[in-house]
Amino acid sequence: xxxxxxxxxxxxxxxxxxxxxxxxxxxxxxxxxxxxxxxxxxxxxxxxxxxxxxxxxxxxxxxxxxxxxxxxxxxxxxxxxxxxxxxxxxxxxxxxxxxxxxxxxxxxxxxxxxxxxxxxxxxxxxxxxxxxxxxxxxxxxxxxxxxxxxxxxxxxxxxxxxxxxxxxxxxx
Numbered sequence: 001x002x003x004x005x006x007x008x009x010x011x012x013x014x015x016x017x018x019x020x021x022x023x024x025x026x027x028x029x030x031x032x033x034x035x036x037x038x039x040x041x042x043x044x045x046x047x048x049x050x051x052x053x054x055x056x057x058x059x060x061x062x063x064x065x066x067x068x069x070x071x072x073x074x075x076x077x078x079x080x081x082x083x084x085x086x087x088x089x090x091x092x093x094x095x096x097x098x099x100x101x102x103x104x105x106x107x108x109x110x111x112x113x114x115x116x117x118x119x120x121x122x123x124x125x126x127x128x129x130x131x132x133x134x135x136x137x138x139x140x141x142x143x144x145x146x147x148x149x150x151x152x153x154x155x156x157x158x159x160x161x162x163x164x165x166x167x168x169x170x171x172x
Contacts, residue, residue, distance in 0.1 A: 002125035004167040008143050009122045015150035017078045021070050023094035033069050041089050049077045079119045082112035102149045114146045140164045
């Protein structure tokens with residue numbers, strides 16, 4: 001069951017980081033991760049996450065550039081940037097530009113809540129924890145809805161290629 005969830009979870013993770021990167025670039029420039037205003041806004045844990053990524057990039061003799069930084073940061077980093085502490089500075093102006101498919105009436109809070117739920121099931125699966133008691137149909141429905149908020153095109157592509165419902169029917 002966990003394997004069947006990998007594709008939509010990966011799509012949600014990559015999509016979320018790209019949308020948040022879009023918002024950060026709009027506010028702080030393409031190298032937002034060097035921007036003093038962003039670094040002052042970020043909490044200690046986020047700054048620590050950035051330092052770890054910088055060190056990894058340098059240790060691999062790669063260029064310290066936005067693409068490498070964005071790809072190197074954990075899903076937890078991106079989910080954390082949806083916390084209320086970032087609302088006025090980032091999300092008061094960037095929620096709709098960064099997430100144009102977020103339904104009317106849905107807010108940063110709804111996005112953060114759903115991102116946290118996706119992170120929860122992602123981490124359970126990635127750490128080989130039991131997911132047998134989860135409501136897989138509900139989790140999948142919510143995951144696909146979240147992905148639709150991020151990128152409807154990706155959602156439409158994943159639906160026919162994803163094996164979650166097929167696996168559920170087999171009742172492994």
